[in-house]
Amino acid sequence: MKYWHRQTWPRLRNRSHEVACHFCDTLHQVDLIEEGQQALCMTCHQALYRNRPQSLSRAVAFGITGSLFFIGMLFLPFITLKAQGNVSVTTAGETVLRLWENGGTIIAGAVFLFIILLPLIQLCCLLYLCIPLSFGKNFPGMVFTGRLFQAIKAWVMVEVFFLGTIVSLLKLVKVAEVTMGFGFWSMIGLMISLAAGVGGIDRMELWDRIEVANARKKEPVEGGLQC
Secondary structure, three states: OOEEOOOOOOEEOOOOOEEEOOOOOOEEEOOOOOOOOEEEOOOOOOEEEEOOOOHHHHHHHHHHHHHHHHHHHHHOOOEEEEEOOEEEEEOHHHHHHHHHHOOOHHHHHHHHHHHHHHHHHHHHHHHHHHHHHHOOOOOOOHHHHHHHHHHOHHHOOHHHHHHHHHHHHHHHOOOOEEEEOHHHHHHHHHHHHHHHHHOOOOHHHHHHHHHHHHHHHHOOOOOOOEO
């Protein structure tokens, strides 16, 4: 089985791909583009897909960084409140437990799902896909992982929780002395890392690399990559 690799991501030579513009629905043939370039719609000139430089390396780097920030957000002090001689320190993980204990079952479940569970799944999927693909390897369940990774992108709401925290802090500073801990700054780092990691690799490139990795596993490549 032969592959194209023209200063871009690898692709099966005998496969053709088409993509519809998200703005005008014009159907285009997906052509290979060099690193740093983007393909534009011929009708409305909106971006269809991009070939981001060093996409896999950056996705892995931001994925690992985001994982460290995720741990910091959960377990490091998030906010410290001082009022009338009382000091209260909480973490993002403890917030879910306190909401649950105080009767906010639905809110606690939503916070756990959208702020903890789904970001964790997204980070795991990103690393599970990009680390082996960096070496052209195929891991079991990559197709399912890729679909899951794409499906949950719209449901990760760390930034929504962050905005809600900012609104709450604006009210709390009037009645207590508020100190933002390392957990708070870790959440900011997590938001940046998630955005950079998820946006670091284009969907077209991701699926082409998965397809090539699957083909390499099924049968040996004669003569290596065709440039």
